[in-house]
Amino acid sequence: xxxxxxxxxxxxxxxxxxxxxxxxxxxxxxxxxxxxxxxxxxxxxxxxxxxxxxxxxxxxxxxxxxxxxxxxxxxxxxxxxxxxxxxxxxxxxxxx
Numbered sequence: 001x002x003x004x005x006x007x008x009x010x011x012x013x014x015x016x017x018x019x020x021x022x023x024x025x026x027x028x029x030x031x032x033x034x035x036x037x038x039x040x041x042x043x044x045x046x047x048x049x050x051x052x053x054x055x056x057x058x059x060x061x062x063x064x065x066x067x068x069x070x071x072x073x074x075x076x077x078x079x080x081x082x083x084x085x086x087x088x089x090x091x092x093x094x095x096x
Contacts, residue, residue, distance in 0.1 A: 001044055001047070002065070003047075003048030003049070003051045003052050003061065004052070006027070006044070006045065006048045007020060007023045007024070007027070007048065007049075007052060008023065009023070009052070011062060011066055013055075013058070013059060013088060014088075017053060020049070020052050020053060021053075024045065024049045027045045028045055031045060055085070056081075059081070059085070
C-alpha cells in the first residue's frame, strides 16, 4: 500500500495537511464499517494517513519505499536527519 497513491497526492516532503485531512475523511466515509465498509480497509486508510501526516514517518517512508534506500546500510550521525529537516524548513521559509 502506497499512502501517496491511496490518497491520490503527489510525493512530497511537505504536503498540504488540510487537504490530506479532507481526503482522509472522504476515504473513511466510503470504507468505514459504520457505513457498510470493511474494517481492514478502514485500518489501511488509518495507517496510510498516519504515515502522511507525521513528518518523520513520511520522510522514512519516502526514503525506504520510494528511493529504496536502506538507511542501515549508510550509518549517519543520529541527528543528521533532524538537521536535514531543519535545513529543509529554512529553505521552505525562504521560498515563501
